[in-house]
Amino acid sequence: MKQWVRDALFAALVLAGVLVATAVQGGVELPGVVTIALTCGILAFRRRFPVTVAIGTVIGCGLYYPFVGSGGPLLAAFVFALYTVAAAGRLVAASVIAVVAMGGIAAGEILSPRRHLDDIALFMLVGWLVAVIALGAARHSRRAFVAEAEKRATGEERLRIARELHDVLAHNISLINVQASAALHRKKGETEALEAIKHASKDALKELRATLGLLRQVDEQASTKPPGLQQLSELVERTRATGIKVNVDGEPRPLPPEVDLAAYRIIQEALTNVTRHASAHEVHVRIHYGDKDMRVQVDDDGRGGDVTAGNGIRGMTERAEAVGGDLSVHSDGNGVRVAARFPIGATE
Template sequence: MSGDRRSWRHGTRGDVLLAAGTGLFVVLTTVIGEGDPVGLRPVPATGWLLMLAGCGALAFRRRFPVAVGVVTLLASMIYYPAINPDGALLVTLIIALYTLGSAGRILAAAVIGGLAIAASAFGEYGTEASPLGDAGMFLLVSWLVAAVAIGAVMHSTRREREEALRRRATEERLRIARELHDVLGHNISLINVQAGAALHALERDGAGGPATEALTAIKETSREALRELRGTLGVLRQVDEEAPTAPAPGLRRLPELAERSRAAGLAVDVSTDGDPVDLRPAVDLAAFRIVQEALTNVTRHAGAGRVTVRIGYGRDDVTVDVSDDGRGAGTRAGGGSGIDGMRSRAEALGGTLEAADRPGGGFRVTARLPYGGRA
C-alpha cells in the first residue's frame, strides 16, 4: 500500500509539473507574436482565464481524465473563435486525449476528439473566416487522431506487460504449490500411516492408556493437517482449477479444533457472545488460525489444565479471546511462541491483538478483527 501511495504522489507531482510546463509554453506562444520578438501581444482577461483553466486541468488528468478532456475541449472551443491573439492552447486538448487513450477510455477520447474535429470543421467550412486552411485542418485532425492512437497503444502495451507479470506470478504460485505438496504432503501422510499402524498394533496387543490416546491424537491431527494442506494448495491452484479440494478452515470448525485439544488432555470451553455473523473468508480464516495457534501454545508451553475460548460478535468486529490457567508468559518454556505471527495476522486485516498474563494467573490472548478487514 505504501508503494501505491508513493506511486500516486509521484504521478500527481508529475502532472502538476506537466501542467506548469504546458502553461508556460501556451503563454509564450500566445504573447510572443511572429516577426515581433520584442513586443508582447496583449491578451484579454477572458483569454487568461481560459488558458488557466485548460492548463490547470492537466494537473488532474490521471485522476479525472474524462473531466479534464471536457474542460480542455470547452476551453479550446471558446478560446479560438473569440480570443485574439491565437496561441497553442490546443496542446492541452491533445494531452488530454492522449491521457484518455492511455487510460483505456477510448470511447470518451473518440467522442471528445470527434467534437473537436466537428467544431473545427464548422469554423473552417461553415463560416467565411476559414482560419486554418485545408493544410491546417488536415494537420489538426492528424494531431488529434494521433494523440488518441498513441495513448491506446500505450494502454495496450501496459496491459500486456501486466498480464505477463501476472502470468509469471501464477506460474510461481503453482510451482510453490507443487513443491509444498511433494514435501509436506508426503511427510504428513507418512506420519498418519505410521501413527495408524502403531495404534493398530497397540489395540491388537490389548494395550491402552496414554500411549493409545496420544497416537489417536497424532493420527487425527495429521489427517486434519493433510486435509487443510490440500485445501490450501487448492486455493493456490484455483487460477487453473475450478475449486479447491477442501474449503479453507474457519470458526465453523472451532468445535473440531477444541475436540482435538481435548484429546491431547486439555479441557477446552468454547462460548459465543452475540449473534454470529457471516465473516469474509480472510477474517474467518484469521480468527480460526489465531485460536489454533493460541491452543497450540497452551498445549506446548503453558502447563494449563483448562482453557476458555470466547468468540464475540460486536457491531464492527469479531473478538477472539483465549484464556488459560497455566503459567504466565514469563515462566513458560519457550514463552511468547507464535504471538508475533498471530499479531501479524490481525494487523494485516486492520485489527489488533493483545497477549499478556492474567492478573489471577494464566495467560490471555485477545484479538479484534474488523468484519470488513482491510482492502
C-alpha cells in the first residue's frame, strides 16, 4: 500500500474517532463537524508537510475549543501532528509549536471567565507534549541509525565484491600476460603457452561469473560456488605453467567457508605477486593446521627488496582480518614471505 493511502486512512480513522468520542460526550453541531473534519483531514499530509500540518492543527484546535465546542478529543490531532514533526527531525520546530500551543491554552484559561483546566491538568498536558516530542525524536534517531547501518553494510558488500574481482582478474590476467609473452618470444612451446592461456582465461570467466552472481537478486543462485583450498591444485598448476616451480606442503581440510575462501585468495594473490614482480624460480606453499588456528605461508626465492603495501597486500590483510586473523609480509633480500593466520576453533 502506498504511503499516501496509509496517511489518508490514518486521517480518516482519527476523524472517525474524534467525531464518535465528541458525540458521546455531548453531541456536536455542524460547525463543530466542519472544524473537526478540516483539522483531522489535514493529517493526510503530515508526512509531506509536517510543520504546516502541525500549525494547521493548532489553528483548528484554537478555533474549536473557544468558539465551536469545548468537548471532544480534537487535541489528539495536534498531538499526532506534533509527533510527526519531531519524528521528521524538526525538533526546534516541534518545540516552538508546542510552546506556542501551551501559551495559547494558558492565555485562554486566563482570559476565560471560568477555568476549563486546573493547574494539575495543565502540568500533565505539558508533560504529555514533552513526551510526544521525545518519542518523535527517538523515532527519528532510530531511523537514522538503521539508514546508516544499511549504508555501511552496502559499502562493505561493495568493497568485498571489489576485492573478489581484483583477486580473480589480477591472478588470471597476470598468468595470461606471462604466457602470451612467452609465446611471442619462444620458438618452441607456443602450443603449451596457448593451452595455459586457454585454461587461465576459462578459470577467470568461471570465477568472474561466480563473483558477479553475488550481485543478482536474492532468490537467484550463482552458477558456481566460491573457490576454496580444494581448488589449490588447479591454482598451483596454473602458476607452474608460467615456468615457476611450486612446492606444496599440507593438504586441504574442511574449513569454515569464509576461512576457506580467505586462505585460497591470499595464496592466489601471493602467487600472482610472485608471477608479476618477484622474478622467482621456486615457490613454497605451506599449510599448517593447529588446534585453534590454521596458517598458510608462501615463500619465493625472488629478488626480494622493499615491500610496498599496494592494493594486493592491503586486500590480503583485509581478508585475514575480516575472519579474525592476521597477515604479515616480509622480505630479507632473498625473496618474500607471506604468512597468514586464521582462527578455526578447537578441533577433535
